Amino acid sequence: MMGGYGIIGGFGMFINLLLIGIVIYVVFKLSNGSYSIRNGGNEAINILNQRYANSKISEEEYIQKKKMLRE
Structure with a gap:
């Protein structure tokens, strides 16, 4: 064996x-x-910042969405 x-x-x-x-x-x-949620949140904020910088969203919308992402 x-x-x-x-x-x-x-x-x-x-x-x-x-x-x-x-x-x-x-x-x-x-x-x-x-695949981290934390990095996903940072990525979402980066995209939001880019959209605001490119004038694709208003300042009010930017502030509202940024507040939602940080909560």
């Missing part, structure tokens, strides 16, 4: 390591800020 580390056992161990690697990658990406 090979203790479960034959061809099939080795393949199973590879799949397990691959799954662990994927989980670690996803956790890192989520905690790194690419």
Whole structure:
């Protein structure tokens, strides 16, 4: 007996390591800020600032939306 580390056992161990690697990658990406709510809020404020700077929205609308985003 090979203790479960034959061809099939080795393949199973590879799949397990691959799954662990994927989980670690996803956790890192989520905690790194690419999907963070905080960064999403900053991005929304940046877009709002650009729209105001390009005169696409009024000052009243800008102040109202900025207040909503900060809450």
